[in-house]
Amino acid sequence: MADILYTYNNQVYANITNRCDCNCIFCIRSHKETVGEADRLWHTKDPCLEEIKKAMDEFDFTEYDELVYCGYGEPTCALEALIESAAYAKEKYGIRVRLNTNGLANLYHGRDVIPELAQVVDSVSISLNAPTPERYQEVTRPVFDHAFEAMLSFAAKAKDAIGQVQFSVVDVLSAEEIAASLKLAEEMGIFLRVRKYS
Secondary structure (H helix, E strand, C coil): CCCCEEEEEEEECCCCCCCCCCCCCCCCHHHHCCCCCCCCCCCCCCCCCCHHHHHHHHCCCCCCEEECCCCCHHHHHHHHHHHHHHHHHHHHHCCEEEEEEECCCCHHHHHCHHHHCCCCCCCCEEEEECCCHHHHHHHHCCCCCHHHHHHHHHHHHHHCCCCCCEEECCCCCCHCCCCCCCHHHHHHCEEEEEECCC
């Protein structure tokens, strides 16, 4: 079985699915089999809730204050496992939960899932990826039309419901595109983090 929990840069991550509704040009899983301290991140099948709980029970959270849902897939594609395991981690281990997401969960599930996420998620990092719909389609390559608009709507709703929300872009973008992304983020009142491509 692939690693469900793994550490990287002194943080602990939950790898609960390999499903994803995007195919980003910079995605680490397209050129690396693993990351951080993980031995393997490709699941033969997604772990069930009991397997995720077992991995948590076998992990020592003593030196960590946050659990980040971010693995080799989009965590919200396994929404039920995400919500139930996050609730378990918070209740049993008193740990904060951060969701790293592409922001397309409402589009993927065909409904507003933010109220459910708000019950268990303390902060959200959303992959903005590009400052315009056209460039977003090129960089992110989502399976949906109108994904850029859906992602921005998700971000605005998450900011209202959860509070701690940030955007991220990867520095594969030009300086002009990063500046435009920063302007868009500022207009929405959301912090933008520029990630290094590695």
